[in-house]
Amino acid sequence: MAKLYFHYSTMNAGKSTVLLQAAHNYRERGMETYLLTAQLDTRAGEGRIASRIGIGSAADTFAPGEDLFGKIAKRLAAGPVACVFIDESQFLEDAQVWQLARAVDDLGVPVMAYGLRVDFRGRLFPGSATLLALADEMREVRTICHCGKKATMVVRKDASGAVLRDGAQVQIGGNETYVSLCRRHWRKAVGDPDMG
Numbered sequence: 001m002a003k004l005y006f007h008y009s010t011m012n013a014g015k016s017t018v019l020l021q022a023a024h025n026y027r028e029r030g031m032e033t034y035l036l037t038a039q040l041d042t043r044a045g046e047g048r049i050a051s052r053i054g055i056g057s058a059a060d061t062f063a064p065g066e067d068l069f070g071k072i073a074k075r076l077a078a079g080p081v082a083c084v085f086i087d088e089s090q091f092l093e094d095a096q097v098w099q100l101a102r103a104v105d106d107l108g109v110p111v112m113a114y115g116l117r118v119d120f121r122g123r124l125f126p127g128s129a130t131l132l133a134l135a136d137e138m139r140e141v142r143t144i145c146h147c148g149k150k151a152t153m154v155v156r157k158d159a160s161g162a163v164l165r166d167g168a169q170v171q172i173g174g175n176e177t178y179v180s181l182c183r184r185h186w187r188k189a190v191g192d193p194d195m196g
């Protein structure tokens, strides 16, 4: 039975690498996959999923307001697809996650969504919130803090290395960098006044 999967992580955990490896495993067995990524992600150029270790693959894109049920149905009409892969799924809209769930239920195609759980302020991304609510299965793509504990949070730093506490949830094309930390070191980095 087809399922909706949510693979969540913090920044720099290698979720795109995990996605590309999983898609490769299907193709190696002669099965077609359908890859989608957020249109606003221009790191690798439009329509491409790239990982920091140097592997990449062409991908279709999704944009706000787009009907993803219709998009997947159209792709399936063109030929069989063993699995749909979605990168940067934190940028999905609430309605689009429901459309993915409907594709799983009504079209019988598995959908594997990969995305960040929380932003640099420690708040859920909208797409991730709905995926956490609707996914049939969830898996964490893990990475570690500099202290060796599991990193679950992320800080945004400006060009000078100062930690930013506010700003837009999505920042495109800036000089910001992101560092993944455990919750305790994240609280320290953002200046939690309750830290001892």
Ligand SMILES: [Zn+2]
Binding pocket: 145, 146, 147, 148, 149, 181, 182, 183, 184, 185
């Ligand atoms: Zn730590």
